[in-house]
Amino acid sequence: MGVDRRAHGFPSDARGGKPGTCNVRVQSEPFDVAVESAHLTAGRTDIGAIVTFTGLCRDEGGTLATLELEHYPGMAEEEISRVAQEALDRWPLMGLTAIHRYGKIAPGEPIVLVVTISAHRAAAFAAAEFLMDFLKTRAPFWKKERRVDGSSGDWVAARDDDDAAAERWSEG
Amino acid sequence: MKAVYFAWVRERIGATDEEIFPPETVRTVADLIGWLSAKGENYAYAFENAKTIRAAIDRTHVKHDAAIAGAREIAFFPPMTGG
Numbered sequence: 306m307g308v309d310r311r312a313h314g315f316p317s318d319a320r321g322g323k324p325g326t327c328n329v330r331v332q333s334e335p336f337d338v339a340v341e342s343a344h345l346t347a348g349r350t351d352i353g354a355i356v357t358f359t360g361l362c363r364d365e366g367g368t369l370a371t372l373e374l375e376h377y378p379g380m381a382e383e384e385i386s387r388v389a390q391e392a393l394d395r396w397p398l399m400g401l402t403a404i405h406r407y408g409k410i411a412p413g414e415p416i417v418l419v420v421t422i423s424a425h426r427a428a429a430f431a432a433a434e435f436l437m438d439f440l441k442t443r444a445p446f447w448k449k450e451r452r453v454d455g456s457s458g459d460w461v462a463a464r465d466d467d468d469a470a471a472e473r474w475s476e477g
Numbered sequence: 478m479k480a481v482y483f484a485w486v487r488e489r490i491g492a493t494d495e496e497i498f499p500p501e502t503v504r505t506v507a508d509l510i511g512w513l514s515a516k517g518e519n520y521a522y523a524f525e526n527a528k529t530i531r532a533a534i535d536r537t538h539v540k541h542d543a544a545i546a547g548a549r550e551i552a553f554f555p556p557m558t559g560g
Contacts, residue, residue: 375483377554380552440560441558444559445533445552445559446557446559447483447559462558463555
């Protein structure tokens with residue numbers, strides 16, 4: 306059995322086909338994963354893989370009442386678009402959607418969505434992970450916790466391992 | 478130029494944004510952090526650990542050695558915690 310290198314998520318010059326569509330949104334309202342997936346694949350029969358990642362708000366052991374996500378209007382959209390363009394340049398994607406919410410978010414609600422489509426799964430998997438790693442470290446959003454005991458809680462601290470996850474994409 | 482602040486930088490300074498008029502000797506982001514820190518205790522508190530502060534000029538991430546000449550909007554904020 307031969308190995309199809311196109312299916313391994315390596316950077317490729319072989320774009321082929323239609324240019325990738327790129328949907329980036331920053332919004333306060335929730336999103337529907339199924340609707341976004343259907344929108345990205347509508348009318349196409351050339352897609353072999355669709356990867357969706359949804360980040361949810363955790364309740365932190367029942368202590369978290371809500372998260373308040375502050376963002377930098379304008380830059381948030383622009384920075385996510387820059388990361389999205391890098392993903393489109395790096396992998397043979399047929400399209401992607403990236404949505405990030407701001408404002409008050411309750412435990413169990415979705416915060417962020419990444420959808421990637423490609424002919425083969427590896428590019429879609431790799432690009433989705435790349436997008437999330439860079440959304441976490443470059444998109445201008447900040448989480449503040451509100452506790453169920455009424456205390457205001459703290460700003461969530463950035464994690465070193467998020468930086469490390471983003472760093473590894475620049476190796477080699 | 479306009480300075481904008483986010484998250485705990487905004488809270489510590491006590492303002493979301495303001496017009497600032499740094500002298501010509503303030504040439505880089507690092508210079509500006511130093512100049513702002515001298516404006517008051519609230520600024521000194523916000524920038525007390527300058528290395529952790531991130532900056533953006535006209536909505537693009539920059540390092541502290543970036544020149545501020547020509548900037549319309551300079552943002553200061555903590556490391557990002559989205560996603």
